[in-house]
Amino acid sequence: MADEFESEHSENGGEGGPVKSFIDHLEDLRWVLIKSTVTLTVAMLICLVAGNYVVDVLKWPLTRAKVSYPGTNQVVTVAFGTNKLGTFQLTADQKRSIDLGTNRFVAVEVAPVALGTNQVLGWKLSPDVELAESAQKLKIDLINLSPAGGFFVAFQVALYGGTLLAAPFIFYFVISFIxxxxxxREQKYVYRAIFFGGGLFLAGVSFCYFALMPVALSASQMYSNWLGFGATQWRAEDYISFICKFMLGMGLGFELPVVLLTLVKIGVLNYRTLRAMWRYMIVIVLVLGGLLTTPEVITQVMMAVPLYGLYEISVWIAWYWDQPDRAKARRRLIAGFVTLVFVLYVAWKYGWPWLISHLHA
Structure with a gap:
């Protein structure tokens, strides 16, 4: 009898823990809430104490953003001693008359020049490459416009940073309860989902922080200038809120494969259904790009492209799960991946036009 029970228990996958009463579950839930609250409070206090370092991290994308200059006019940075007087774009006639070389970004130094017994100001071409290229850097000052602004910024830093810092621990407490x-078998799937979901979330946040945010900030400044508004100062609380929500949205957007493959595992979707959704998925990723990024095309496309790539990866994984011969399917996937990497490398090294022309040849 015991053997039959163990056999049936094993076939059903086995339960993960002992059976508890409703009161015991409430007690466990109470401790989960207490531990989560304490963890979040401690994490927020840590981020509050280290607020200046957290702000420096959040300001990094702003230092990487670049100014977009329309056309091909030469851009000149004028300096006097250690002070930078301004940045100017030369017209074609001015460029020919002054002749500052062929580089688009150049720097000139204003310095006193002896003219007989008189001292006049003259200029000379500066060899300082860093000074010349500083014209491409976005110069935005983050400011507070109210006496309580600093407190709001500190609270935002503590809230967002503390939530991110405490999230793994809170997630662990919740999973331990569930x-x-x-x-x-269900626990095994949860472990895999946690591993891949966490990795994808970090990948999305990193992609946003290192690649997308500088482009989005540059685009914001460009549109402000195009509309005729000055874009030299931003409110600190608005900037921090924008950065944190943007990165959070990208991290959640990169969870798309986890959602799709979970639906495949529970039988809501299959490979054929997922493959047939590609037209709808293009619309979905573009809509997500519009909702989770700034309202301009460049960053929306930059987000939509990796999201669609994640969808394609999900399709191939679903195809692999659907194959009766997993070993053969695995070899085909590896061969396809190697081919894709090779094509991308050739396109990166020689350019897409060269690759397309040789493919048609």
Whole structure:
């Protein structure tokens, strides 16, 4: 009898923990809430104490953003000693008359020049490459416009930073509460989802922080100048809120494969259905790009492209799960991946036009 019970228990996947009463579950939930609250409070206090370092991290994309100059006019940075007087764009006639070389970004130094017994100001071409290229850097000052502005910024830094810092621990507490109700096989799937979901979330946040944010900030400044508004100062609380929400949205957007593959596993979708959704998925990723990024095309497309790539990866994984011969399917996937990497490398090294022309040849 015991053997039959163990066999049936094993076939059903096994329960993850002992059976508890409703009161015991409430007690466990109470401790989960207490531990989560304490963890979040401690994390917020840590971020509050280290607020200046957190702000420096959040300001990094702003230092990487570049100014977009329309046309091909030469851009001249004028300096006097250690002070930068301004940046100017030369017209074609001015460029020919002054002749500052062929580089688009140049720097000139204003210095006293002896003219007989008189001292006049003259200029000379500066060899300082860093000074010349400083014209491309976005110069935005983050300011507070109210006496309480600093407190709001500190609270935002503590809230967003503390939430991010405490999230793994809170997630662990919640999973520890749920796991006893799951079967062994279900726990295995949860472990995989946590691993890949966490990795994808970090990948989305990193992609946003290092690649997308500088472009978005540059585009924001460009549109402000195009509309005729000055874009030299931003409110600090608005900037921090924008940065944190943007990165959070990108991290959540990169969870798309976890959602799709979970639906495949539970039988809501399959490979054929997922493959047939590609037209709708293009619209979905573009809509997500519009909702989670700034309202301009460049950053929307930059987000939509990796999201669609993640969708394609999900399709191939679903195809792999659908194959009866997994070993053969694995070899085909590896061959396809190697081919894709090779094509991307050739396109990066020689350019897409060269690659397309040789493919048609």
């Amino acid at each position: 796991f006893p109700a799951l079967k062994m």
